[in-house]
Amino acid sequence: MSRIDKKERIIQSAIDVFSEKGIEKATISEIVKKAGIAQGTFYLYFSSKLAVMPAIAEVMVNKILEGLNKKVSGGPIQQQINDIIHVIFDLTETYKELTKLLYTGLTQTQYVGNWEIIYAPLYEWIEELLRNGMKDQVIDSELNVKYTAKIIVGTIESAAEQAYLYDQQETEAVKEHQKELYYFLIKALGAHT
Amino acid sequence: MSRIDKKERIIQSAIDVFSEKGIEKATISEIVKKAGIAQGTFYLYFSSKLAVMPAIAEVMVNKILEGLNKKVSGGPIQQQINDIIHVIFDLTETYKELTKLLYTGLTQTQYVGNWEIIYAPLYEWIEELLRNGMKDQVIDSELNVKYTAKIIVGTIESAAEQAYLYDQQETEAVKEHQKELYYFLIKALGAHT
Amino acid sequence: MSRIDKKERIIQSAIDVFSEKGIEKATISEIVKKAGIAQGTFYLYFSSKLAVMPAIAEVMVNKILEGLNKKVSGGPIQQQINDIIHVIFDLTETYKELTKLLYTGLTQTQYVGNWEIIYAPLYEWIEELLRNGMKDQVIDSELNVKYTAKIIVGTIESAAEQAYLYDQQETEAVKEHQKELYYFLIKALGAHT
Amino acid sequence: MSRIDKKERIIQSAIDVFSEKGIEKATISEIVKKAGIAQGTFYLYFSSKLAVMPAIAEVMVNKILEGLNKKVSGGPIQQQINDIIHVIFDLTETYKELTKLLYTGLTQTQYVGNWEIIYAPLYEWIEELLRNGMKDQVIDSELNVKYTAKIIVGTIESAAEQAYLYDQQETEAVKEHQKELYYFLIKALGAHT
DNA sequence: AATGAATGAGACTTCATTCAT
């Protein structure tokens, strides 16, 4: 097993354990046990439980980007917004606590600053979408691309967390929530419904 | 010192310690020390560190409600939205990590369900605002009041966290972010800018 | 069991364990086990293994002082020197490694400075002896009391350590060593043999 | 790099690390790091951390012998005693903790017995000096050469440790201490001051 | 002979929780 393998295994195992137990109750002991490596080996790669957070965050953002690239069609902006909503909702459902955990985990460490760097590619992806929409004159041409991208991501993520994490909504309610969110965003962007 | 005093002191002290140390590193020892009570006394009021969370959440939501009631004018919907943004941004700045911590803290316990109950008054406040706006025909009459209220709260809170917590923006950038958020919401609600 | 009892027990147990195992191999686990207290209790009294050192040093110096007060006669200076030699040799034999350990233990910590304070009463005891001898004109009247006291203690202690610790001399050799040491000191002090 | 080079480097590095950290906190990791060799390589030369001690002791005794041979004049015994004091004080100042560490380090191992062997050449050097002094009738002809040599070495070393290690005396005080020690030894040996 | 990643035993340390006062 190579060095890189070991590190990957730790990250993957940490994702599992954090998801299941939460940051508080997650232990390095359990992470290494699940990763199938020795206790001391953990410390060759990470200095503490929370030091794994940035690596996990990167994995998560990559999953979102992958999802966006795979699932978001090249069609009209309305369809694209709808696809983005579904991608983020699906990932949030799959990884439930993890996203929230990441925020908290990072804020509890010296790595808060990393957050922006890690999320940058995602924001850029949305910014590109907005710029194209503005170029095609299908969305409000006066909006600030940078902040709007952040607002959109925050809005969708918080809605998804609401739906799956706090409300623990039924499938039907989730659909309703998504639909409302869709109209909300479409209007906010000045696109035609 | 009465029972209620003691309990209040524990909650306040817990807010301080959680804010400063995060959930992970906060200890009951420090909470009781700051509260000026004995170790054992804590357990007369709360069963564990995380059991204080719902009480803290309630305090926070009350602060938001207080802020809304005090700061949000009776004027046009646009002005009200603007006021709401400022109230939530200000509280987020003051209590920085605390909101996030609350989410995480609650999700790590049996109290997740409480979240909705605690936030209910806040959502109702916004829902009332929306209903009035619809009645006055100043906002989109077709939107779903319940989900829209949640979406609005989520959007503003996530933007505030972005601004103060992750980006650690300068005053100017925050203002820009707030302005963009304002237009975003106004449009989303179908109100005239 | 009172607070003081607990602390005393830790110190006594630490003396035993350090003597038996040396600083390196002594563990807090074993100290508490022998003291019959819980692991965590140790930390209520001392912050680390080495932090017990000054307390042990004090105990040792007190033992020496006790011995001097009890065993050293009020007779002629020659007899007194002889008695001092025996007291220090006896204690060194009983506590073998401990004295050396103390030096090392203290130098490995922030407590080096304490050494002088702890040894002060012993030096004073010897200084008093010297001053009396000078007053009675039985020893060299020109010697510096302060440094000579230190030199005497150092000379006797190092000889005792030589005898018992490094050379591990037989009884006869020890007697010979002591006798030679006696003449050495008598002459150094300018007393008549 | 030859075998001998490697071994020398380990010993030198161990001296540095032991001096800086003390036996307790010195680690093989740091010794090899400073020596510029791999972890495993250490074990090709020494079986443990403490097994380096005898080698270090030898280095130290050689330094003392070198110093004596170089610095101690062929003049009158008084001058020679004075030179010896300076040599041992200087080395003690340079290597501060190391001498004490050696004692302790050796006593914590199976190598205690080695101590006498290692120190033998030093004692012989002093014994030779004493025998010459006796032959020349400049010192007490009745003293036991063997024990007196040990006592002298112990007296000077303990005084030097007092001065530099525990008291951390200023230059002036050290000179005073040395002067007193000089008269002390001269008188003890029955030489004329 | 040399390497250094990996190991895992075990020491250290913390801290929630208890309970006699």
Add this chain to the structure above:
DNA sequence: TATGAATGAAGTCTCATTCAT
């Protein structure tokens, strides 16, 4: 009700030692 010393379980982390390369 309130206290806080004592507990000891459990987690963190280090580091000597091994072994495949």
